[in-house]
Amino acid sequence: MLEIKNLHATVDGREILNGLDLTIGAGQVHAVMGPNGSGKSTLSYVLAGREGYQVTEGSVTFEGRDLLALKPEERARAGIFLAFQYPVEVPGVASATFLKTAVNAVRKARGEKEYDAFEFLKLAKAKREALGISEEMMKRALNVGFSGGEKKRNEVMQMMLLEPKFMVLDETDSGLDVDALRVVAAGVNAMRRADRSMLVITHYQRLLDYITPDVVHILSRGRIVRSGGPDLARELEAKGYAGVMPVAAA
Amino acid sequence: MAATTKKHARRIAFPYGETAAHAPVLANWLVGLRTEARALIADGLPSPRVEAWKYTNLQPLAERRFAVVGDVSPDHVRHAMAKAELGRSAHRLVFVNGRLEAAFSDLAALPKGATVRGLGDVLTADPAALAGLIGRSEAVRGHALAAYNTAFFSDGVLITLDAGIALDRPVHLVFIGAAGASPVAFHPRLIVDAGAGSQLALIESHIGEAGAYWANPVTEIAVGHDAMVRHAKLQDETMDAHHLALVDVSVGRGGRYESTVLTLGAALSRHEIVVRLEGEHAEARLDGGYLIGGKQHCDNTTRIEHLMPHGSCREVYKGVLDNESRGTFQGTIIVHKGAVKTDAHQLCRALMLSKGAEADAKPELEIYADDVKCSHGASAGALDPLQMFYLRARGLDEAAARALLVEGFIGETIEGIADEAVRGYFAARIAAWLALHAAGPA
Numbered sequence: 001m002l003e004i005k006n007l008h009a010t011v012d013g014r015e016i017l018n019g020l021d022l023t024i025g026a027g028q029v030h031a032v033m034g035p036n037g038s039g040k041s042t043l044s045y046v047l048a049g050r051e052g053y054q055v056t057e058g059s060v061t062f063e064g065r066d067l068l069a070l071k072p073e074e075r076a077r078a079g080i081f082l083a084f085q086y087p088v089e090v091p092g093v094a095s096a097t098f099l100k101t102a103v104n105a106v107r108k109a110r111g112e113k114e115y116d117a118f119e120f121l122k123l124a125k126a127k128r129e130a131l132g133i134s135e136e137m138m139k140r141a142l143n144v145g146f147s148g149g150e151k152k153r154n155e156v157m158q159m160m161l162l163e164p165k166f167m168v169l170d171e172t173d174s175g176l177d178v179d180a181l182r183v184v185a186a187g188v189n190a191m192r193r194a195d196r197s198m199l200v201i202t203h204y205q206r207l208l209d210y211i212t213p214d215v216v217h218i219l220s221r222g223r224i225v226r227s228g229g230p231d232l233a234r235e236l237e238a239k240g241y242a243g244v245m246p247v248a249a250a
Numbered sequence: 251m252a253a254t255t256k257k258h259a260r261r262i263a264f265p266y267g268e269t270a271a272h273a274p275v276l277a278n279w280l281v282g283l284r285t286e287a288r289a290l291i292a293d294g295l296p297s298p299r300v301e302a303w304k305y306t307n308l309q310p311l312a313e314r315r316f317a318v319v320g321d322v323s324p325d326h327v328r329h330a331m332a333k334a335e336l337g338r339s340a341h342r343l344v345f346v347n348g349r350l351e352a353a354f355s356d357l358a359a360l361p362k363g364a365t366v367r368g369l370g371d372v373l374t375a376d377p378a379a380l381a382g383l384i385g386r387s388e389a390v391r392g393h394a395l396a397a398y399n400t401a402f403f404s405d406g407v408l409i410t411l412d413a414g415i416a417l418d419r420p421v422h423l424v425f426i427g428a429a430g431a432s433p434v435a436f437h438p439r440l441i442v443d444a445g446a447g448s449q450l451a452l453i454e455s456h457i458g459e460a461g462a463y464w465a466n467p468v469t470e471i472a473v474g475h476d477a478m479v480r481h482a483k484l485q486d487e488t489m490d491a492h493h494l495a496l497v498d499v500s501v502g503r504g505g506r507y508e509s510t511v512l513t514l515g516a517a518l519s520r521h522e523i524v525v526r527l528e529g530e531h532a533e534a535r536l537d538g539g540y541l542i543g544g545k546q547h548c549d550n551t552t553r554i555e556h557l558m559p560h561g562s563c564r565e566v567y568k569g570v571l572d573n574e575s576r577g578t579f580q581g582t583i584i585v586h587k588g589a590v591k592t593d594a595h596q597l598c599r600a601l602m603l604s605k606g607a608e609a610d611a612k613p614e615l616e617i618y619a620d621d622v623k624c625s626h627g628a629s630a631g632a633l634d635p636l637q638m639f640y641l642r643a644r645g646l647d648e649a650a651a652r653a654l655l656v657e658g659f660i661g662e663t664i665e666g667i668a669d670e671a672v673r674g675y676f677a678a679r680i681a682a683w684l685a686l687h688a689a690g691p692a
Contacts, residue, residue: 050643071642071647090640105644
């Protein structure tokens, strides 16, 4: 579904990704783990198309298309979804207004019928209740004054409503207590399907207790240095990053 | 006249006063006011050398030569009226090039103790009813632009509410500007006398239908003690129009004046508000939003005077500037000696959609009393690239993301409109502007 080949990317002229290779098949959940500064967030932003994240070499192919040639909104419409590590506060724009606009933009691009206000409210109600998001929160300005947990639950709700094919979860566990983590993870797990893939980016193994990956990769200095099954995450938890790195990369 | 040709002159020559048709003088009290005003305009318009006009250069107005207002076809009026559809019932007066058009107006039965009358009729039939209500304050009498109104007004409205009267419907004043080949000028005078404990919602729609014209309205509002006047104004003049308005408000003990001004139109516009909080616990809320492009110039100038203890005011002015437009905000808050426990807050922000646009802010707090809370803030900036990316990463294209952010930015300025239908009327005008402008360059 997604194939990353020899990806090099710079931010402010500094090379952050340094020949990254990663192939994720349909229905698979891959985890990328790495210490601070290893390039985890850069990878997620490059996939979503953020300005200032310059790809200097390599390719990213999504369902046979050149992902890097697409604008951020075209990627979203094609089915890429990035759950932000730090969801952006947007004053003055009500969550509900934003969500309806986004869902209809994506549906329109996919040739599906746009929802009217009534249909959308009904649909959103089911999703938000599953995540414990109040109706009041939907009326508030997007992410403004939301707690860390509320922001992350809001990201997952957006994901559920937009029904992407490929989800990138960037440090979705950061800032969450155990209860919130369970709710968020349950929401993510409910989305697992044979035709939907996920890239779970995390510093800690904790999230992977709740979202079980098929493959775990260790990212260091902008490239994948080791890959393995779910056991690799537990090994990492026990030994630390230094303990699991191949000698050459450490 | 010699002074006007000097470099750095404080006046710009403007022969309008010599050529304009003489306005009727129908009462003795008006003779003095008209004479005083004519003396004030004899030297012309204030130049940017005058501090109050530092950011707004009236030279383009001075270069205009105005013809006598002629008749406008009813088709033009009907076409313009589509933009004045409030979506709720209202007492409506329609003015075309400053003249009341009874055929388009709709004054349903008013409760006893309330009057809403065309000023032209009052001037002819009952001028005594206006004595003491026109030119009450020095802020109006000494104002360089209001003087043109005082010298030449011939129509407008008189609204009076006796003590305790609350109108359940708003009064909607529609001003249609429709000039032919030559520019025209009009000077509507709006007088509101809201008695103790009365309540009024006043809505103005200034709709540009055609051509170049100068709209120069002056509004004088007396808010009695414990009375409430909610005032909302849409300025959507033609792009060739000049719109220069002065609103002078006095608020009595426990009274409240609320103002929302949305500016979209006119080549050059100024909306100036002077509020005197004359009684204890008097309150004012002034909100202003403007969305401009091209080479439009929009000036919001406010002056709030706290004269008694326990007064409060809130001001939020926000502008969205595209292309080479220019926005300016001058906000003066004066807390006079003795006006203790005053609570005053002012905020002005500008959102720049283009590198060629310019915003100026001049907040001024003058505080002569102890134990007061006053604050002000001003900022100007472009759209936040991270917010743009976030919205686009959810599937919104650039134009839609920009429109949503701009709407979110400016929306706050109309939130204070209490009536939902009226708020919707203003929101629809904002949405229409965005549909035209948000798709612009990145």
